[in-house]
Each structure stands twice: as structure tokens, then as C-alpha cells.
Amino acid sequence: MAAHEERVAIVTGGSRGIGRAVAGRLARDGLRVVVGARGAADAEKAAAQIAESGGQALAVPADVTEPGAAARLFDAAEAAYGRVDVWVNNAAPATAGPLAHTTDEDFARYFTAAAYGTFTALREAARRIRDGGRIVLVSSALTVAPLPGTALLAAAKAAGDQLARTLAWELGPRAVTVNSVLPGLTRTDVLATVPPPVVEDALRRTPLGRLGEPDDIADAVGFLVSDAGRWVTAQTLHTAGGMI
Template sequence: MNKQLKTAIVTGGSGAIGGAICQKLADDGFQIVVHFGSNAEGATKVVEQIVSGGGNAIKAAADVADPQQVRKLFETAEEAFGGVDAVVVNAGTITKCPIVDLTIEQFDAMVSVNLRGSFLTAQEAAKRIGCNGRLIFISSGLAARPMAGTAVYSATKAALDAMTVSLSKELGERDITVNSVQPGATVPGMFEQSGDDAAEKFAAMSPFGRLGHPDDIADVVSFVASDSARWMTGQTIRVDGGSMN
């Protein structure tokens, strides 16, 4: 969809949804920085797939909860490709369990990656993205309809939707759009970490009778990152196959 050569950073780019977003944006003509936290092998595969298809991509490791490492991530992108035009804030983690059983370490891990990490990434993006740029948060359907056992995860993702509205007002004067994409149950994806049949329950809730695929999410991100979405900002877009209706 994008024909000009631009650069996108995708955090959590080594995972299923993140990898699909990287590939789709590369197909659109973006040069891609595939961020990863610990899954170097996954990031390497994404880069190899993009390069084998004629695109440009590099991988870069960073702890998104560490401001210095986030800053270095953006510096790496600028050194490799000259600038940053779009940032997809996708890195996240989930622990699903009743609140009485949730440890403070599990709480801290979700807040650290999902909220602190997203904030630091967005903050650095706001400093570096040029005019007509794109900042896209990957939220979750659980932000709109939390399930039992997802109190903290749902709260961290709902915070991203609120951040989307606020930042759209801050960055609009530079023609930077800020939007949030809310995936529903997607496989492979975070629901596989929940350890129960939550994904299957969501499949039954969709009129299509299936779960989402990473490409379903990536196609929407592709549009939001494109010039065609220039008049859309501050929006949270549900991509859930109608399961939340």
C-alpha cells in the first residue's frame, strides 16, 4: 500500500502477530527494524523472510522497559535506514490467573513490558518520528471485554487505548497519527499462553466461527500505517471477527 521507501520499527517483531506485521509492512515498501526481547531466533527468521522477498530488514534486541535500550533501538534504526517513519508498539506479555494467586513478580512483569515498555517506546517515537508519521499501539480485545484472570493484563492494554487518544492530540500538529488496534483471540498468539480453552470460546463467539490469524491483524495495521489513513487518529480499532459485538 505504501510505495515510498519508509522505515518502521515493530516491537515484539519476533512473535506471531509481530512477525506478520513486519512482513506486511515490508511488502508495503517499509524498511523494517524487527525488535525482539529474547527470541533472537524468531527475529532472525522474520528478517530472513523479508530479505528473501526483496525487502530490507534488520533485527535489534532491547529490553523495552529500559529507557537506554529503547533509545539505542531507535538509534540503530536511524543508523541503518536514516530515520523512523512508523512505530508499531506490539511487545507484550500475559499471565492469566485469579488475582488471589497472581504474584507481585507476575504483576510487575506485565506492567513493565505492556505499560512501561509501551510508554518508553511511544515517548522515544514522539521525539524521533517525522511529520506524517505513524504511531500504532497493539492493544487487546481484553481491554474492552476483560475475562476472569486478566485483570492486570486488561488494565495495561486499556491504558494503551487511553494513551492513544491523548497522544493523538499531542502529535497531531506534526501530522502524526496515533491509533490503537485491538486484536481478538488470535492463534498463534497470546491466548496460547493462557493455558485454557479461552481462545476456543472466543472462536464460538465470532460470526465467522473461527479464531483470528496474525495476517488478519497485520492487514489492518498496514492500512493504519498507510497514507490512506492520514485522516484517522485517536481511534481504537477492534479486529476481532465480531466476537466482541
């Protein structure tokens, strides 16, 4: 594997929350980071903050639910830095509602964002990531420990996990690892949409007795994309403080 200072990572949804923490962590580790986000201003702000901290970052507006978005991110990374070694797939919707009350439009929205978006991203990464590279999906603890009102998100994220496990076998001969990390409730903007009883229940069921922080997840991603993670592939790494 190339030295860290030569490696390039793309982080989707990299302007806030877990994605922002991941982008910052990888930059601190010496990777050059392409911050993908739907909002150009948010992506620029995140890239500027990384640069102010001594890292190298490029902002690229991209909505991974749109056809061709992953290819545009790879194009931008290769044009700026000449290579892509790491793909971190983080963007996804996060609202909830009872299955009986969901609509066909809700189903299409969730599966477009979390399943189709992951499919197109993994397909592009499979074609273009360098040998010895790393692919990480930020999935969800809901895929193995669902909560009421989260059926569509859990199902769509689980589809992405299965795509990743299969891709790990296909890319293994190139020494590319593919893994998912499964956060539980984490202190991001999304937490404001979670009913307090759900938060309290999650705390009771978490051995470490607190909610996750974005840096907790970013550190797990940092391990997986590092040399230390070279022998870990086709895994779903539980990063929920023991809740799962």
C-alpha cells in the same frame, strides 16, 4: 507523506506471531523494517526471511521493558536508514491467572511490560518520529471485553491505549496519527496457553466464526500506517472478528 519505498518502520516483538506478520506486511508494502525482539537469533531469522522475500529488514535485539530500549531501536534505524516514519508497539506478556492469586511481582511484571514499556516507547516516538508518521499499538480486546484471569493484562494494555489516545492530540499538529488495534484470540504461540473452554467461548461469541490469524491483524496495521489511514487517529480499532 513520503513514498512507501522511502519509509522506515520499527516493529517491536517483530520476530514471531502478530509482530512477525506485521513486519512482513510492511515490508511487502515497500517499507524498510527494523525488527526488534528480545532474542537476537529470532530477530535475525525474521529479518532474513523478509530479505529472502524481497524486502529490506534490519534485526535489532531489544527488550522494550528495559530503559533505553526504544532509543536504541531509533538509533539503529536512523543509523541504517536515516529516518523513522512508523512505530508499531507489539511486545507484551500474555499469561493469565485469577486476580486473587496474583502477586505484587506479577503486577510489576505486567505493568512494566505493557504500560511502562509502552510509555517509554511512545515518549521516544513522540520525540523522534518524522512529521506525517504513524504510531500503532497492538493492544487487546481484553481492554473492553475482559475474561476471568486476565485482569492485569487488560489493565496494563488499557493504560497503553489511554496513553496513545492522548498522544494523538499532542502529535496531531505534526500530522502524526496514533491508534491502537485490539485483537481477540489469535493463532499465535500464546494460544497454546489458553484453556480450551475459553477458546470455545470466544468462537461462540465471534460473528465471523473463527479465531484471528496474525495476518488479519497485520492487514489492519497496514491500513493504519498507509496513506489510506491518514484521517484515522486517536482510535482503538477492534480487530476481533466482531467479538467486541
